[in-house]
Amino acid sequence: MAKGQVEVSSLDDIRYDERGLVPAIVQEASDGTVLMLAYMNRESLSKTLETGRTWFYSRSRGELWPKGETSGHVQNVRRVLYDCDADTILVQVEQVGSACHTGERTCFYRELGGT
Template sequence: MSEGIGETPRAEKERTGTKITVSSPEQLALQYDERGLIPAIVQDVKSGTVLMLAYMNQESLEKTLAEGRTWFYSRSRQQLWAKGETSGCVQKVRGIYYDCDADTLLVQVEQTGVACHEGSFSCFSHPIMEKDGAVDLDWAVLAWLEDLIREREKERPEGSYTTYLFEKGIDKILKKVGEESTEVVIAAKGGKKEEIIYETADLFYHLLVMLRERKIELKEVWKELAARHKK
C-alpha cells in the first residue's frame, strides 16, 4: 500500500489510516538511486489521468513540499526546474505518495493548462496498444475546462468572458451556443480543417458553460453516451 505525504481532500475523507506529514524528506526512508534521484509519476487529481514522469532529488522534493507546486531535477541539465516556470502550466500539488518499495513517488496535482511540451494534456498521448473503446487522454482537457468554468462561475473574476456569460444569464448563453453551432456548420461546409477545429472548440466551450449554468456535469453526458453504446 502506498503511503501519503499530504492528502487530497477526497483521500482525507476516504482513508482511515494515519495521515503522514513531514517537514523534510530526510524523515522518510525513500530509496533514491545512485545519482540521488527517485522517479515521480504525476497524476491529475481530478480526472485520474497520468500526466508525466519526471525525477526528483531530495532538494526538489523539499521545494515541492514547501511551495505546494512541483519541482523536479533535470538529468540532462543537472539542475532543478519548476514545472510551468516558463509555460505557465503550473502543477498545484494535492497529494504525494510513495510505493511499497519506497522507490517511486506518485504526485497528485491540479494541472493548469497542459502537462506536455507538445501541447497535449498528458505526455502519454502516443499509444502502442489500446483496447477497443479506450478514451483518448486528450479528452481530459474537457474535464479541466469544466473545472475552470466552475471556478469562474464561483469566483466571477472581473474581465473574464466566462463571468460575463454567467452574469448575462441563460438566454445569452443559449444565444451563443446557437451562434457557435451555426459557425461550425458554416466552417464544415467550407471544408477548411483549421476553421472547423477552431469553431468546434468554441462550441465545446459554450456547451460546457451552458451545462454548468444548468448544473449538469460532463460525466453525466459521458454516462449517457456509454449507455447508448451498450444498447
C-alpha cells in the same frame, strides 16, 4: 498502523537511486489521469512540499526546474504519496494548462500498435 491508513513520513524515508534521484509519477487529482513521469532529488522534493508546486530535477541539464516556469502550465500539488518500497513518488496535482511540452494534456498520448 491500520490497513488503508496513510502514513505521514519524512524525506529520510525515500530511497533515492545511486544518482540521488527518485521517479515521480504525476497524476491529475480530479480524475486520475497520469500526466507525466519526471525525476526528483531530495531538494526538488523538498521544494515541492514547501511551495505546493512541482519541482523536478532535469537529468539532461543537471539542475532543478519548477514545472511551468516558462509556459505558465503549473502543477498545484494536492498530495504526495510514495510506494511500498519507498522508491517511487506519486504526486497528485491540479494541472493548469497542459502537462506535456508538446502542448498535450498528458505526456502519454501516443499508443503502441498491435495486440
